[in-house]
Amino acid sequence: MIQLSRWKVIVLAVALFFGVLLALPNVLSPAQRAALPGFMPKNALNLGLDLQGGSYLLLEVDVEAMRTKRVDNLIEDVRVALREAAIPTNQITREAGGAVITLADPARSEAAYEALRTLVGAAGPNGAPERVATRLPDGRVRLAFTQQTLDAMGPTAVDQSIEVVRRRIDSLGTREPSITRQGAERIVVQAPGESDPAALERVIGQTAQLTFQMVDSENSVQDAVAGRVPPDAELLLAEDGVTPFLIKKRVLVSGENLTRAGVGADQSGRPAIDFRFDGEGARRFGEATAANIGKPFAIVLDGKVISAPTIISPITGGTGQITGSYSIASASELVNLLNGGALPAPLTVEERRVVTAELGADAVENGKISTIIGFIIIVVFMILAYGFLFGGISVIGLVLNGLLIIAAMSLTQATLTLPGIAGLVLTFAVAVDANVLIYERMRDEARAGRSVIASLDAGFNKAMGTIIDANLTTLVAAMIMFIFGAGPVRGFAWTLTIGVFTSVFSSVLVAQVLLAYWLKIKRPKTLPIAESVR
Amino acid sequence: MTWWPLIKVLPQKTNFHFVRYARVAAALSIVLCTASIIGCFYPGLNMGIDFRGGAVMELTKPNNEALDIAAVRESVAELGLGDVGVQGIDNASSAIVRFQVPDGQAQAAVVNRVQSTINEAVGPVTYSGVSVVGSKVSGELFTSGLLALGVAVLLMFAYIWFRFEPQFGFGAIAGLLHDVILTFGLIVLFKLEFSLNMVAAILTVIGYSMNDTVVVFDRLRENLRKYKTMPLREVIDLSLNETLSRTIITGVTAVMVLAALAIFGGEALFGFSIALMFGIIVGTYSSIYVGAPIILLWGVKRGELADDAKPVKLGMASRP
Numbered sequence: 001m002i003q004l005s006r007w008k009v010i011v012l013a014v015a016l017f018f019g020v021l022l023a024l025p026n027v028l029s030p031a032q033r034a035a036l037p038g039f040m041p042k043n044a045l046n047l048g049l050d051l052q053g054g055s056y057l058l059l060e061v062d063v064e065a066m067r068t069k070r071v072d073n074l075i076e077d078v079r080v081a082l083r084e085a086a087i088p089t090n091q092i093t094r095e096a097g098g099a100v101i102t103l104a105d106p107a108r109s110e111a112a113y114e115a116l117r118t119l120v121g122a123a124g125p126n127g128a129p130e131r132v133a134t135r136l137p138d139g140r141v142r143l144a145f146t147q148q149t150l151d152a153m154g155p156t157a158v159d160q161s162i163e164v165v166r167r168r169i170d171s172l173g174t175r176e177p178s179i180t181r182q183g184a185e186r187i188v189v190q191a192p193g194e195s196d197p198a199a200l201e202r203v204i205g206q207t208a209q210l211t212f213q214m215v216d217s218e219n220s221v222q223d224a225v226a227g228r229v230p231p232d233a234e235l236l237l238a239e240d241g242v243t244p245f246l247i248k249k250r251v252l253v254s255g256e257n258l259t260r261a262g263v264g265a266d267q268s269g270r271p272a273i274d275f276r277f278d279g280e281g282a283r284r285f286g287e288a289t290a291a292n293i294g295k296p297f298a299i300v301l302d303g304k305v306i307s308a309p310t311i312i313s314p315i316t317g318g319t320g321q322i323t324g325s326y327s328i329a330s331a332s333e334l335v336n337l338l339n340g341g342a343l344p345a346p347l348t349v350e351e352r353r354v355v356t357a358e359l360g361a362d363a364v365e366n367g368k369i370s371t372i373i374g375f376i377i378i379v380v381f382m383i384l385a386y387g388f389l390f391g392g393i394s395v396i397g398l399v400l401n402g403l404l405i406i407a408a409m410s411l412t413q414a415t416l417t418l419p420g421i422a423g424l425v426l427t428f429a430v431a432v433d434a435n436v437l438i439y440e441r442m443r444d445e446a447r448a449g450r451s452v453i454a455s456l457d458a459g460f461n462k463a464m465g466t467i468i469d470a471n472l473t474t475l476v477a478a479m480i481m482f483i484f485g486a487g488p489v490r491g492f493a494w495t496l497t498i499g500v501f502t503s504v505f506s507s508v509l510v511a512q513v514l515l516a517y518w519l520k521i522k523r524p525k526t527l528p529i530a531e532s533v534r
Numbered sequence: 535m536t537w538w539p540l541i542k543v544l545p546q547k548t549n550f551h552f553v554r555y556a557r558v559a560a561a562l563s564i565v566l567c568t569a570s571i572i573g574c575f576y577p578g579l580n581m582g583i584d585f586r587g588g589a590v591m592e593l594t595k596p597n598n599e600a601l602d603i604a605a606v607r608e609s610v611a612e613l614g615l616g617d618v619g620v621q622g623i624d625n626a627s628s629a630i631v632r633f634q635v636p637d638g639q640a641q642a643a644v645v646n647r648v649q650s651t652i653n654e655a656v657g658p659v660t661y662s663g664v665s666v667v668g669s670k671v672s673g674e675l676f677t678s679g680l681l682a683l684g685v686a687v688l689l690m691f692a693y694i695w696f697r698f699e700p701q702f703g704f705g706a707i708a709g710l711l712h713d714v715i716l717t718f719g720l721i722v723l724f725k726l727e728f729s730l731n732m733v734a735a736i737l738t739v740i741g742y743s744m745n746d747t748v749v750v751f752d753r754l755r756e757n758l759r760k761y762k763t764m765p766l767r768e769v770i771d772l773s774l775n776e777t778l779s780r781t782i783i784t785g786v787t788a789v790m791v792l793a794a795l796a797i798f799g800g801e802a803l804f805g806f807s808i809a810l811m812f813g814i815i816v817g818t819y820s821s822i823y824v825g826a827p828i829i830l831l832w833g834v835k836r837g838e839l840a841d842d843a844k845p846v847k848l849g850m851a852s853r854p
Contacts, residue, residue: 023567050802058671065701197664244790312624332847348670349641359662366800373798374791381787387539418802419731423797426738426810429791430745433784438750440780443541466752467698470745476689481734484682496738529541 004516012513013048015404015505022407026419031089041120045411048491053357053365054192055200056487059347061161063154065347067097068141070145070153074131075099076249077119077141077230085115098131098144106139114153116143119504122409154185157344162187165347167340168203186350197354201501206335207302210255210286214248215296215308221246236298238305239324247298247306252288254342257281263331266323271331275338282318301334303387353487374425375402382432389518394435397510401431404502409495417491427499433470434507438463439529456526458513460508467504475500538561541779548775553767556827563712563824570719579722582729583665585679587672588634588644592663593652595627602656603629609655610648624802625846634836641666680731686740687711694744698751701829706747708819709825713743735806739813746781746821754826755776770826778830 025033025044049056075092078099082089088104103112116133129150130149134142160178165187169177177191191200216233224235224246236245257277265273277285288297298308299322306324324414378398383391405424409416414528442459450458476498481493518524537543583590595601598720606629607620619632631652633643645666667675690710695703717739720741753774761769789811796807 085562142537161667165607174612183547198642198646205642227728233600330626348668349666350671351666353665354663355662356660356662363800363802366803370795370798370803373794377790377794378787380791384538385540385783387541391539400651419734419806422799422803422806423738425791425795426788427787430742432786432787433745433780435782439541440777444776447547462756466749469748469752473690473693473744473748474741476693477686477744480686481737484678484685485734486678486730489730496741497796529539 004400004513004520008509008513012400012509015509016400019187019400021073021405022411023055025408025410027163035449036452041411043266043413044404046413047193047354047360047415048415048420049264049365049415050355050418050488051359051360051367053355053360054190055197056351057191057201057349058182058351059161059165059187059189059204060350061158061187062346062348063153063157063185066157067150067153067347071098072249073251074119074145075145075494076232076251078116080250081115081416082112082120085111087112087115095144097147097150098303100136101141101143104137107503109141112141112426116141120442123491137216144528158185158187158342160341160344161347163206164341165189166345168336169200171336172199172338173202184477187347193357196375197352201352203337204347205349206253206337208340208342208344209300209302210258212248212252212254212288212299213293213300214288215298216246216248217295219246221250234352236300236303237306241304243305245298247300252297253277253281253285255338257284257421258338259324259337260463261329263335264321265432266321270323271326271328271394272324273326273335274340275320275322275330277318277320277429279318282316283318285318286314290316309313344512361420365419369429371421371425373423375428378428378432386435386529390439391436392513394432395509396514397435397507398428398431400506400510401503402428404506405495405498408502409529412498414498415491415495416490416495417465419488419497420491423492423495423499427503430474431503431507434463434467434504435511437466437470440526443530446527452524452527453519455530456519460512467508471500471504486504542722543782544779549771550778551771552769552774552822552825553830555663556823559821559823560827563820564831566719567715569713570715570722574718577722579718579728580725581650581676582623582727582732583632583667583672584730585672585676585728586631586634586665587669589648589664589666590630590632590752591631591648591661591665592623592628592630593661595656595657595659598627600626601629601659605655606631606652609651613651614647615648620671627753629845635661635668636664637669640728641668674732679730682733683714683736683740686737687714690740691756694748694751695796697748698755702751702755705825705828706744708828709747710740710743711818712814713739713817716816717809720812721809724808726809729805731806731808732828735813737808737816738810742814743817743820746785746817747825748776750821750826753785754829767830770830774822774826781818785814788814 002182024040025036025042028036028044033044039461071094075094078092079089084103088107089101090104091102093100093102099113101116103109113133113135115235118130120133126302129146131143134144136142156233162181165362166177166179169191174191175193176191180188182188183373189200189204216230217232219230224230224233225244229246230234232245232250233248234495236247237243238245257280259276259278261273261275266272293311293313296308296310298305300306307322349525374515375398379395382394385391405427408414414533418479438459442455442464445455446452477498478493478500481495482490485493542846585638593601593606601622603620604624610618610620610631610633615633617634619630620630621630621632623630631648633648635641645664648663653678687707687710691703691707694706714736717736720726721732726732750773754770757764757769757776761772764772778804792807792814793810796804799807831846
């Protein structure tokens with residue numbers, strides 16, 4: 001094993017070459033990195049948010065709220081459809097995924113069923129209609145979402161939310177945000193650098209559901225405030241949070257039919273929001289306004305009435321304007337929200353971690369200092385314990401190990417976190433363990449009276465099994481951390497994992513090759529680390 | 535220069551009778567472990583926001599002005615958020631504020647309110663780090679943290695069982711639990727914050743403790759094969775003595791490096807490094823005094839050759 005085999009030298013040389021090449025970007029400035037020729041690796045260490053500063057948000061998509069909302073809309077559709085068909089109802093009861101309608105005259109259940117069938121809607125994404133209408137044996141009629149549709153709502157909502165959040169964050173100009181799904185109903189947003197976490201949260205947190213609904217002018221707002229809200233209307237507040245409005249539940253046109261919003265100006269030159277509907281939206285808005293001239297309608301954003309103008313003439317062109325007390329900044333924020341699309345369901349922030357760039361830089365500084373000091377301690381200790389030759393060999397192995405860890409972390413773009421730095425430091429400490437195991441074996445063998453060559457050989461052979469066993473346990477622990485851990489802990493686990501591989505590789509191989517050279521050149525008679533001749 | 539390299543100065547061959555003191559060590563370990571377990575429930579772990587939910591913010595008065603910590607504490611306490619902790623750090627101008635976000639209140643709103651209250655009380659300050667964890671997430675983090683520790687212990691047990699023999703597995707697992715429990719004891723004793731990082735530290739202790747145990751067991755297995763007629767307790771002593779220099783060198787290196795990390799790594803890594811350092815020390819102790827002697831205990835229980843049991847039969851030969 002100790003003979004100088006050519007392939008080991010080659011493997012070491014290749015490892016050294018790639019180690020230097022892949023670790024190189026870390027010592028270059030960003031400008032120098034950009035100037036590297038195409039074949040050179042450009043990735044430096046990917047620092048975690050705790051080291052470079054930034055915001056981390058864990059958002060939960062409230063799928064249940066969205067399901068409730070969809071059923072609300074379905075019930076409104078039922079009400080309108082039956083009224084148009086002039087079929088009086090006694091009661092509409094809400095059930096898990098739909099509504100059960102009790103008719104005033106059970107004999108008309110056939111007619112009601114036919115009226116509701118028009119609401120079953122177009123085929124969904126998988127070919128089946130979204131909703132089903134059924135006649136119950138007791139003459140009641142049921143309209144509900146299919147189980148498939150209900151099941152698909154969650155994943156679809158999360159996918160759509162990720163898209164919307166991405167568009168909104170892009171409009172903020174945040175540098176390289178990462179938006180990923182976590183589990184069934186969660187989204188992780190990581191925005192590195194010095195972004196404004198408050199703006200980030202404001203922009204993400206708004207659902208931006210824009211709807212146009214009629215104001216209920218037949219019933220009095222006072223009655224509604226006193227608790228007598230008609231079944232087809234709801235009590236909403238204005239943006240000031242005080243003024244109440246009684247609004248018909250039925251949605252004339254919603255934000256989904258919006259094609260483009262922009263910042264404009266109202267008659268008096270104050271900032272306002274101009275918008276344009278798509279074809280369907282324009283048609284529906286035209287019909288609704290033509291039928292309700294002289295009555296007020298409301299523009300509702302996320303459950304708040306932002307304005308309630310009176311319809312003077314039918315609006316058929318498909319364009320409109322929202323006026324209010326906007327500043328240029330708040331108007332453009334709203335425009336970005338509208339253009340980014342509405343979130344299909346409300347998002348709640350479950351976890352939020354913000355680290356400023358200065359704090360991150362401090363952490364990097366502390367990490368650097370402790371790594372360097374730890375490294376020096378190991379070097380001094382190993383040389384004191386095993387002398388320049390054997391101690392020095394471990395140190396060379398250690399340097400290669402450090403290089404390879406940085407190279408591997410840069411290559412895989414694994415995130416280096418603060419605990420990750422601790423993992424790195426610990427890896428160095430445990431890396432010399434392989435050398436210690438080998439050297440102690442060699443000493444055992446020399447003590448047993450073996451020749452230098454035989455001692456070296458047996459040292460490597462016998463220690464190898466132990467080294468592998470010992471490192472596999474660390475690897476298992478690191479794997480568990482990676483699977484169960486979150487955020488920084490994963491960084492620690494990854495650093496530890498890479499460290500296990502590189503440290504076994506470099507400490508064993510470096511020692512083998514260098515000791516083989518030493519044997520060849522010096523032809524020693526005694527082992528320098530063995531007990532001196534008695 | 536006969537004193538260097540130092541390794542030559544270390545006794546060539548130690549001959550400690552470790553097993554002789556195993557009873558005393560076992561008694562000590564049992565007492566300490568019991569105390570640690572009790573400590574985990576009373577007074578209990580100092581849970582960080584990772585596991586308890588709530589908010590932590592670090593604030594600094596600009597230009598190294600002194601920060602009136604009492605005023606900060608008073609102003610936040612008046613908001614009625616329950617348990618509020620305010621702690622000054624390294625210099626007089628920074629502090630860490632911890633508080634709970636009441637259920638059903640929007641995190642962002644509560645954080646903003648606390649920040650503006652503090653600004654009113656002590657003038658403008660900058661917030662360098664703000665973390666808020668919702669109660670739902672913190673509960674999940676806690677469960678998955680404990681789960682990770684449990685799975686780690688089980689996997690280690692399976693690993694040793696597979697690579698060695700069941701009786702080695704019991705010894706290793708006893709040593710492992712011992713180390714984990716005592717590390718928890720330290721965390722309680724010094725009121726270190728139990729956070730996600732701490733779980734990582736304990737998992738690393740598990741890795742290291744196993745590492746140490748495996749080295750001893752490897753030698754033990756080899757010696758059992760080599761000295762077929764030597765009484766078990768002597769084989770154990772011999773193996774422990776033979777691996778002692780390695781155990782000490784590796785342990786000392788790791789502890790020194792972690793000490794550097796604790797001293798220079800800053801606030802964030804302090805508790806983490808201390809727990810690791812302690813875990814490595816008890817891990818070293820346990821591979822000598824818990825893992826190996828338990829094998830002896832097991833051998834005796836088998837009643838095969840009473841105290842001086844015959845060598846344990848080895849199934850899997852892992853190497854020639």
